[in-house]
Amino acid sequence: MESGSTAASEEARSLRECELYVQKHNIQALLKDSIVQLCTARPERPMAFLREYFERLEKEEAKQIQNLQKAGTRTDSREDEISPPPPNPVVKGRRRRGAISAEVYTEEDAASY
Incomplete structure (x- = not known):
């Protein structure tokens, strides 16, 4: 027991x-x-969309961590000149969401629309 x-x-x-x-x-x-x-x-390929979405979030998170580390420990300016800047991530523009109505439609309303 x-x-x-x-x-x-x-x-x-x-x-x-x-x-x-x-x-x-x-x-x-x-x-x-x-x-x-x-x-x-x-999207037509939701799995690919989600993969790209999370990859983009991961890159943004890594960039934020890197910025926090840079702010915490200032480096010599010569080091900044030697190392190349990180590539800019490609960010797709967001489309606006269509309007949402809380009104309930009946089948008759939908048929006559």
């Missing part, structure tokens, strides 16, 4: 660790934003 409660408490601890991880890294908002972008763009 003890092994059952031990397994349940271990499962609860594991679940809590997972929830903390998701909160710490803001995963829920990240996934929500990716789905919104996917539904807005409606």
Whole structure:
């Protein structure tokens, strides 16, 4: 009987660790934003779109980390002249989302439209 409660408490601890991880890294908002972008763009190849979306986010994150590190430790100006600047990431323009109406339509309304 003890092994059952031990397994349940271990499962609860594991679940809590997972929830903390998701909160710490803001995963829920990240996934929500990716789905919104996917539904807005409606690409023919959704997997490729999501891959590019997350690659772009990863590049932006790396750039932010790099900027924070540069701000924290100022380097000699000669080093900046020697190293080439990082390439600019290609950012696709966002299309505007169409209007949304909260009005409920019946089948008759849709047919007469």
